[in-house]
Amino acid sequence: MDKLIIQGGFSLNGDVTVSGAKNAALPILCASLLAETPLHLTAVAALKDIDTTLKLLAMMGVKVVRDAEKVSLDASDVQSFEATYEMVKTMRASILVLGPLLARFGTARVSLPGGCAIGSRPVDLHIKGLQSMGAAIHIKHGYIQASTLHLPNRRLQGARYYMDMVTVTGTENLMMAASLAEGKTVLENAAKEPEVVDLAECLNKMGANITGAGTDVITIIGVEKLRGATHNIICDRIEAGTYMVAAAMTGGEVKLHNARADLLDAVIEKLREAGAEVKVSLAENTITVKSNGKLKAVNIRTAPHPAFPTDMQAQFMAMNAVADGVAKVTETIFENRFMHVQELQRLGADISIDGNTALVKGVTQLDGAIVMATDLRASASLVLAGLVARGETVIERIYHLDRGYEFLEEKLTKLGAKVRRSN
Ligand code: EPZ
Numbered sequence: 125m126d127k128l129i130i131q132g133g134f135s136l137n138g139d140v141t142v143s144g145a146k147n148a149a150l151p152i153l154c155a156s157l158l159a160e161t162p163l164h165l166t167a168v169a170a171l172k173d174i175d176t177t178l179k180l181l182a183m184m185g186v187k188v189v190r191d192a193e194k195v196s197l198d199a200s201d202v203q204s205f206e207a208t209y210e211m212v213k214t215m216r217a218s219i220l221v222l223g224p225l226l227a228r229f230g231t232a233r234v235s236l237p238g239g240c241a242i243g244s245r246p247v248d249l250h251i252k253g254l255q256s257m258g259a260a261i262h263i264k265h266g267y268i269q270a271s272t273l274h275l276p277n278r279r280l281q282g283a284r285y286y287m288d289m290v291t292v293t294g295t296e297n298l299m300m301a302a303s304l305a306e307g308k309t310v311l312e313n314a315a316k317e318p319e320v321v322d323l324a325e326c327l328n329k330m331g332a333n334i335t336g337a338g339t340d341v342i343t344i345i346g347v348e349k350l351r352g353a354t355h356n357i358i359c360d361r362i363e364a365g366t367y368m369v370a371a372a373m374t375g376g377e378v379k380l381h382n383a384r385a386d387l388l389d390a391v392i393e394k395l396r397e398a399g400a401e402v403k404v405s406l407a408e409n410t411i412t413v414k415s416n417g418k419l420k421a422v423n424i425r426t427a428p429h430p431a432f433p434t435d436m437q438a439q440f441m442a443m444n445a446v447a448d449g450v451a452k453v454t455e456t457i458f459e460n461r462f463m464h465v466q467e468l469q470r471l472g473a474d475i476s477i478d479g480n481t482a483l484v485k486g487v488t489q490l491d492g493a494i495v496m497a498t499d500l501r502a503s504a505s506l507v508l509a510g511l512v513a514r515g516e517t518v519i520e521r522i523y524h525l526d527r528g529y530e531f532l533e534e535k536l537t538k539l540g541a542k543v544r545r546s547n
Contacts (some may be wrong), residue, residue: 126526127531128519130510131542134490135376135417138539142364142382143169144357148319150217152294152326152357155188156197157224158304161352168195168357169530180207182217183222198352202229209235209266218242219247220293222268223301226259227280230272236263241499243458249291255299256283257305270274282307282346290315290428295342296323298354301342303332311342317429318387319351322358326484329353359409361387361437363529366462366504368392368413369439370536372400373446373512375417378539383411390432394440398422398447417512421449421486426457438464438505444472445515446512454481464502467495471509471517492517497524504529511541 144167154177156163168174168190178195182188185203189196205225212218216237224234232269239245247268251261255269257280261270272278282305288296295315300323314320316338317402322413326339330353333345364383371378372395385392385404388411392402400415421444427436434457444451445468464481465475470493474485492515497503503525519525522545525532533543 125520126522126545126547128507128525129448129546130507130517130519130520132490132510132513132515133372134511134540134542136371136378136511136536136539136541137376138365139379139381140535140539142359142367142380143167145319145322145360146173146528147292147362148358149324150177151220151293151300151319151323152355153181153195153197154220154224155323155327155330155470156181157184157199157202157221157301158300158350159352160200160229160349162196162198163330163352164194164354165197166194166356169360171530172527173215173217177218180211180221183211199457205231207235211235212237214267216245217293217321218531220248220252220297222270223254223297226236226254226270226272226302227304230278232268232270232385234268234270236266236268240387241463241502242461247294249289249294249339250297253285253287253294254280254301256285257281257301257309268293277306282309282344284310284312286312287314292317292320295320297319299324299337299342299344300327302346303327303334305344305346305348307343307346309346310476311344312340314340314342315428316340318358326353326355328333329355359384359387362433362501364388364411365391365433365436366439366508366529368395368402368411368533370508371413371419372398372415372419373443373508375415376540377412378384379412381410384409385411388431391436394422394424394432398443418461419443419447421451421484422445423452425454428457434458434461435501437461438501441465441475441484442468442505442508443484444486445475446490446524447486447507449486451484452481453484456480463498466504467498467502467506468509470495471513473509489514491515494518494520500524500528507532519529
């Protein structure tokens with residue numbers, strides 16, 4: 125199993141380019157199933173989850189061609205409408221093929237994702253939303269069996285659907301399904317994440333008629349067919365936020381390129397509150413973070429966009445672990461997203477948990493140790509802690525990191541970190 129070995133104590137300085145967003149690419153890759161002609165995508169990051177999705181789509185019969193610059197997906201001859209348990213258990217976002225398969229082919233058999241380290245992760249809202257559009261859905265042997273063959277023209281019917289929880293992939297699945305449905309669909313209490321907006325922009329380039337993405341009411345007027353298009357994936361705001369925290373904690377000056385500050389208001393606000401200097405250029409899509417490494421503890425409460433993102437909670441927990449003062453970190457999205465706490469404690473962090481709130485008392489110095497990655501963002505928080513811990517930190521099971529951070533050790537090394545991978 126690959127490990128990451130970090131020598132702590134080096135400040136980060138220089139330039140880093142942010143990759144395309146994993147959580148925008150995943151639904152957009154699945155959207156290729158909706159089109160009769162090829163979809164061409166640029167800025168698709170080289171990540172494990174992206175590879176898994178491309179493999180899943182290829183297994184269905186999508187012709188996937190990938191070079192250094194772009195990924196092309198041709199779904200003109202899809203043969204299989206199934207996402208098996210073996211595929212879905214490695215990446216729960218495979219659920220994102222459900223809406224497109226049902227909308228274009230009228231049938232889908234997708235394994236229930238099951239839970240993961242951070243929570244039970246149900247998909248009941250995806251299912252209820254599709255049922256509101258007329259889909260017949262049965263859960264059998266751990267699979268979602270969905271069909272529209274009983275409907276007029278075998279087409280989903282537009283509907284008004286209120287999601288009683290804000291769900292990012294739920295919004296995305298239903299938006300994709302509705303784009304080929306008969307009539308108008310209105311999704312209420314929709315997720316407003318930038319990745320939802322990027323998917324809507326790509327679908328509209330493909331001929332969809334979607335308005336309201338980025339607000340909590342999204343209206344989709346169904347069309348007969350969708351065609352391929354060319355789309356550049358939005359930058360990864362969580363990768364950007366992670367490097368911003370790394371710069372703030374290690375006490376350096378880092379300029380991020382391909383970094384849209386308008387996607388990171390809550391994170392920038394908290395970094396400034398902690399005492400880091402953050403300069404943005406919306407014109408150049410750059411964010412520069414400068415810090416002397418002496419930060420104040422900041423309270424964090426996660427919530428749907430544009431509030432503080434749950435995907436940045438673990439990273440700020442690491443920052444608070446070495447900040448001056450005491451901070452409360454409250455996780456409101458997932459029921460078990462504190463797996464990084466016991467690993468941070470191994471590094472000497474002073475954290476106590478009470479329900480969905482962690483109390484973090486900053487310590488003057490963490491000590492390197494062997495720690496274990498448990499999920500993607502928890503792993504990122506261990507890397508951040510290792511960058512400032514005294515001596516050597518070894519992070520095991522870093523396949524979690526490879527799911528969401530493109531060229532991590534190369535990017536960190538270029539900024540001055542002492543990090544290497546070993547197996
Ligand atoms: C997306 O997951 C992201 N993944 C997650 O990023 C992110 O943490 C999450 O949104 C929240 O922002 C992708 O986009 C691929 P949700 P998703 O549906 O869509 C409950 C990362 O690190 N819920 O918005 O699965 C659910 O249990 C990953 O990159 C239901 O109850 O999250 C959770 O408590 C981790 N029923 C809350 O809603 C449903 O049908 C939000 O989940 C769906 C969700």
